[in-house]
Amino acid sequence: xxxxxxxxxxxxxxxxxxxxxxxxxxxxxxxxxxxxxxxxxxxxxxxxxxxxxxxxxxxxxxxxxxxxxxxxxxxxxxxxxxxxxxxxxxxxxxxxxxxxxxxxxxxxxxxxxxxxxxxxxxxxxxxxxxxxxxxxxxxxxxxxxxxxxxxxxxxxxxxxxxxxxxxxxxxxxxxxxxxxxxxxxxxxxxxxxxxxxxxxxxxxxxxxxxxxx
Numbered sequence: 001x002x003x004x005x006x007x008x009x010x011x012x013x014x015x016x017x018x019x020x021x022x023x024x025x026x027x028x029x030x031x032x033x034x035x036x037x038x039x040x041x042x043x044x045x046x047x048x049x050x051x052x053x054x055x056x057x058x059x060x061x062x063x064x065x066x067x068x069x070x071x072x073x074x075x076x077x078x079x080x081x082x083x084x085x086x087x088x089x090x091x092x093x094x095x096x097x098x099x100x101x102x103x104x105x106x107x108x109x110x111x112x113x114x115x116x117x118x119x120x121x122x123x124x125x126x127x128x129x130x131x132x133x134x135x136x137x138x139x140x141x142x143x144x145x146x147x148x149x150x151x152x153x154x155x156x157x158x159x160x161x162x163x164x165x166x167x168x169x170x171x172x173x174x175x176x177x178x179x180x181x182x183x184x185x186x187x188x189x190x191x192x193x194x195x196x197x198x199x200x201x202x203x204x205x206x207x208x209x210x211x212x213x
Contacts, residue, residue: 029047034105037103041098041099045091046128053087060144081193091125099118103118120175130192
């Protein structure tokens with residue numbers, strides 16, 4: 001197992017005691033968005049990952065895990081990449097379960113939900129997730145969850161929702177742009193990881209304190 005994978009597993013273990021909170025957030029999302037199966041997966045992914053993906057930062061602040069990260073025999077970049085890998089795992093799990101639920105809801109409501117619609121919604125879900133995490137994680141890595149908990153989770157969410165609303169995105173309008181959207185989202189995600197790694201390196205070298213600087 002690579003160092004990045006080990007750090008992602010550490011994130012999973014640190015948030016495991018809060019699994020009922022996560023399940024509650026997921027269930028709330030299902031109840032809120034179940035009336036529109038076509039938009040169910042993107043909305044669920046955005047709401048759930050915006051709250052759960054950064055949770056290891058919250059636990060790290062409360063438990064002082066930065067001290068543990070500093071003495072682990074892994075490169076600093078593996079710590080950062082591990083957080084991003086954890087976020088991707090959360091996205092994949094949410095998208096998988098959400099797609100199954102969306103198919104079930106669409107069948108119950110007798111709403112057309114073919115393969116092209118599924119691909120479109122998964123691509124949009126990936127783009128929304130990637131943009132949200134790309135904004136969140138560099139802020140959380142630089143300042144910590146305690147200092148930017150509201151800003152770091154609410155501001156990216158509001159920004160992404162505002163852009164989607166302004167663009168008046170529809171399934172039909174997206175379908176010819178799916179490859180570009182998917183690749184652009186991946187580029188944004190990778191660029192965010194690079195920025196976060198640079199920020200983390202500067203924080204460590206200069207001894208910035210997340211709580212008091």
